Amino acid sequence: MELTIKSRNGKISDRQRAHIEEKLSKLERYLHGITSITVEVQHEQQRNAGEVYRVQTTLVAEHGVILRAEERAPDLYAAIDEVQEVLQRQIARYKDKYWRRSREQRRAPNGLTPAEEVAIAEAEAAALATPTEVGSEARVIRTKTFRLRPMFVDDAIEQMELLGHNFFVFQDAETMQVSVLYRRRDGNYGVIIPEVG
Template identity: 40%
Template sequence: MQITITARNLEITEPLKRYAEEKIARLQKFVNQITSVHIILSVEKHRQIAEVTLHVREHTIRGEESSADLYSAIDLVADKIERQILRYKEKIVDHSGRGLGRSAELAESEEPTPAESESFPEDGPRIVRTKRFAMKPLSPDEAAVHMGLLGHTFFVFRNAQTQEVNVLYRRRDGDYGLIEPAG
């Protein structure tokens, strides 16, 4: 497992680095196919923030927590990732035989396009980031699993039944909504 630690607005001390690596390395007891981990530690005013992005096979699990103390933020995000891994393993057992292995590879790449700066006038909204990712066909249930693992409020995927691009989103009441193209 390759662990990368990035610092924003702070200097990483050796004890802090060791603590973060040990906390994240213990997640291997829950799932041993972790290929890489990216930890981002940052300070914003009075908040200490720890973000973790974990790559397990073709899945991406992400968590972010903040606290007044960076060590407790690392603890909180490690616990959050652990809960997500356990949920992920539960879903795999629930969907066994339905082929969760067909899931989308979230090989995201940020590629600025020349049209970004020309899209809107100077004083209006701007496109500041573009993401591209491979979309393998998923059922809406599988898309919900991926959305939960990523911690996002929406998820774009190709519907395995209709082969159309759909958007799954989390509603304020906690349920999900599905947007499908008409006609």
Template identity: 35%
Template sequence: MLRYNIRGENIEVTQAIREYVEKKVGKIEKYFHDVPEANAHVNLKTYSDKTAKVEVTVPLPYIVLRAEETSPDLYGSVDLVVDKLERQMRKYKTKINRKARTTGLVEQPTYEFDNLGDEAEGEEDFDAAIVRTKRLSLKPMGADEAVLQMDMLGHNFFIFEDAETNGTSIVYKRKDGKYGLIETD
């Protein structure tokens, strides 16, 4: 059962919008069997150019469903996000089924997907072929230095050991040109 956390940026979340989002995003519940209660985080944004962006994140054990879409219509963006979430579930189910067929067992508990069929119809085969492996030693540094290193290398992300916490962290370049930091526990 999904619990909804719906918030708006530059838009008031009216009862009609809330009901529409809950109705549409709630459709993904039918694809799961024996799913623990989960939170659906929905972020609605409107921009000055009259476009609307919808972001949905549903963290579940062993998988995080996340999608975002921008279109001229808020309701259209919600529909597009739900379609994207359904494609993700099909791809995940296909991947798990292939793994089970090749190894004979599945290492992690998975959700049983209902109403999706054995293979995702019309979906491209998902092949996570690793074509290159790199080894690196993490150097203690601050986030600012890590951003400089990342920029000097011309990469979109950089992994480093945080000098303050001694934990592994990642800095990355966002689509808006700003930087993000991921810290591990």
């Protein structure tokens, strides 16, 4: 398993790095075939919560499995512990829903590589920007391009839930149209199908 640790602002001490490695390497007990885990640590100042650490983690495993977790805590160690717990729950959920499927069904329908799946996941994550402070102007800070993955709506719902996102862009396998799946406030889902006009 390849573990990449990035810090956007500030340095990560050897002790902190060892804690991250220790916690996240335990995930291999629950899911075999983890190919890589990317951890991004950011130290932030928030108006209501004071200083917090934000830890974003993307786990890539065999069969195109991508899990993503993001947690905030005033202490880096607590944030890492929370991320590990979230990923552990996601692994359990994945196993419950997918583990019993045949090998052919688990394979991505268009043969995307895990790296391409990560690019899709990161593009969707980038679209969920952190809220700006009241009174400041929002602006586009990042633009990403990624390949659409043809899948059925049920598969898109599961992928969106595994990634922890509020929306998911995909190519509908039935109509081959680009669609946007989103979570409604009432807990249900909606699908937006754009029409060129």
